[in-house]
Structures are given as C-alpha cells and as structure tokens.
Amino acid sequence: MKLIAATFAILLAAPAAWALEAPPGAMACSGCHATSASVDTPAPRLVGMKADDILAAMLAFRAGARPATVMDRIAKGFTESEAAAIAQWYATQPN
Numbered sequence: 001m002k003l004i005a006a007t008f009a010i011l012l013a014a015p016a017a018w019a020l021e022a023p024p025g026a027m028a029c030s031g032c033h034a035t036s037a038s039v040d041t042p043a044p045r046l047v048g049m050k051a052d053d054i055l056a057a058m059l060a061f062r063a064g065a066r067p068a069t070v071m072d073r074i075a076k077g078f079t080e081s082e083a084a085a086i087a088q089w090y091a092t093q094p095n
C-alpha cells in the first residue's frame, strides 16, 4: 500500500519536474554553452547569466547588431519566444 502511495506521489510530482527540463532548442546550445558551471568550454558561460541578458544578446545577434563568429547565424534559427524560453531555462540552472 505504501508503494502505491509512493508511486502516486511521484506521478503527481512529475509535471513540476518536467517544467525544469530543457525547452525545445536548448540542446542546440548546450553543446557549446555548458549547462553546468563546473564545465569549462571555449564558448562564453551562460549559466549564471540573467535570462534578460541572454535574450537581449540573442536578439542583438539575430539583428546583426552584435558582432559574432557563430551566434549571429545560430540566433537566426530561433524565434523570440523560443529564445526567451531557452534563456529562462539557462537562468534556472544551478551555478
């Protein structure tokens, strides 16, 4: 009986856990921008940045207003709302 209760508890908790999963497209970023502060990559760190700053950078890259080697092209592949969701997600990663 306890096991069944535990199973229900997990099922009820699941939607909250899903909300923390990466939004669509975020996997296209995490190959270069690590999602953990303990991983060092050549690409600048997004973990620890504010969501607003990540989104602003994405929009500037997309508009060609900010010089870039790769981000201008990458940013063009995302709508503002997709970029906002990814920015929010990065901002909630532990750093």
Ligand code: HEC
Residues within 6 Å of the ligand: 025, 026, 028, 029, 030, 031, 032, 033, 042, 043, 044, 045, 046, 053, 054, 055, 057, 058, 067, 068, 069, 070, 071, 072, 074, 078, 086, 087
């Ligand atoms: C191929 C590797 C690569 C991928 C994939 C990539 N980036 Fe980048 N990103 C970079 C590099 C390199 C820079 C530095 C600017 C430049 O040279 O283009 C950068 C810069 C940035 C910056 C500015 C950071 C700062 O310090 O101001 C943001 C924000 C950013 N990327 C977001 C993203 C997001 C969101 C995605 C996924 C949609 C993504 N990047 C995918 C390599 C990548």
